[in-house]
Amino acid sequence: MGKRVGMLGSGQVAQVLAGGFKKHGFDVKIGSREPAKLAEFAKGAGVGTGTFAEVAAHGEIVVVAVKGGASLSALQQAGAANLEGKIVIDATNPIADEPPQNGVVRFFTGPNDSLLERLQAAFPKARLVKAFNSVGSAFMVNPTFPGGPPTMFICGNDAAAKAEVSTILQQFGWGAEDMGMVESARAIEPLCQLWCVPGMLRNQWTHAFKLLKL
Ligand SMILES: NC(=O)c1ccc[n+]([C@@H]2O[C@H](COP(=O)([O-])OP(=O)(O)OC[C@H]3O[C@@H](n4cnc5c(N)ncnc54)[C@H](OP(=O)(O)O)[C@@H]3O)[C@@H](O)[C@H]2O)c1
Numbered sequence: 001m002g003k004r005v006g007m008l009g010s011g012q013v014a015q016v017l018a019g020g021f022k023k024h025g026f027d028v029k030i031g032s033r034e035p036a037k038l039a040e041f042a043k044g045a046g047v048g049t050g051t052f053a054e055v056a057a058h059g060e061i062v063v064v065a066v067k068g069g070a071s072l073s074a075l076q077q078a079g080a081a082n083l084e085g086k087i088v089i090d091a092t093n094p095i096a097d098e099p100p101q102n103g104v105v106r107f108f109t110g111p112n113d114s115l116l117e118r119l120q121a122a123f124p125k126a127r128l129v130k131a132f133n134s135v136g137s138a139f140m141v142n143p144t145f146p147g148g149p150p151t152m153f154i155c156g157n158d159a160a161a162k163a164e165v166s167t168i169l170q171q172f173g174w175g176a177e178d179m180g181m182v183e184s185a186r187a188i189e190p191l192c193q194l195w196c197v198p199g200m201l202r203n204q205w206t207h208a209f210k211l212l213k214l
Helices: 012-023 035-045 052-058 068-078 115-122 159-171 182-188 191-202
Strands: 004-008 027-031 048-050 061-064 087-090 127-130 151-154 175-178
Touching: 004 012, 004 052, 004 068, 012 027, 012 035, 012 061, 027 035, 027 052, 035 048, 048 052, 052 068, 061 068, 068 115, 087 115, 087 159, 115 127, 115 182, 127 151, 127 159, 127 182, 151 159, 159 175
Parallel strands: 004 027, 004 061, 027 048, 061 087, 087 127, 151 175
Antiparallel strands: none
16 A cells, blocks of 8 residues: 545545545545545545544645635644644645636735745645646546646645655656745646636636646
8 A cells, every 4th residue: 555645625626636546556535524425435436534634644645625715724624733744735726706707717815925835834844735736627637638648837845745746746647847946836826727717718628738848
């Protein structure tokens, strides 16, 4: 059995990523404020369930996959002691409650700010890495695009954590591009807005980003 993963969240992203980690041999627990509602999914997926604190305690790697505005609260409920020294993959986006404007989802963060930085500042001993936020959940695990593996842009302050997340992304069928420290989330989180525009305007949701280099 691979490393233990604690998945914070019960929604589409949390379920898809929990399934992906399970598929790749990790020992997964998925969590919610109400773990009972995950019983059916967990039985089908072959993963355990628990509260945010229980799944964070279980994980050697923790993944945050809750509503962006609730991510700080979810990590607080997980507990700082259960995150200390661990890789925390942040798949969230700072989407505001207000509706999109001409297809552009609104953020509650500004251009010189990001959710990742807020989470890292609140939990300085966690090793946060932004990943999985710039694609729809349908393509997070081993997508098959005609152009080959797409690019997942990642960032964070801990080089070893980013290297391990890059290996995980490779298993998940992605090419990881390390874009720097936590501040780079100011550029990575808005990729969510760009990714959603064709969907919002033309109902096209089947794409992913790829970085072309010389
Ligand atoms: N949907 C996508 O394709 C996609 C793609 C990339 C990134 N993302 C990002 O991934 C995250 C998850 O998205 P999603 O669509 O799967 O689910 P979502 O509907 O955005 O979030 C559902 C999760 O948020 C938690 N939550 C809501 N309010 C909370 C609160 N006050 N305190 C603690 N937890 C709370 C819920 O916890 P309970 O289980 O306790 O109710 C549930 O686990 C979001 O940040 C989203 O922006 C989504």
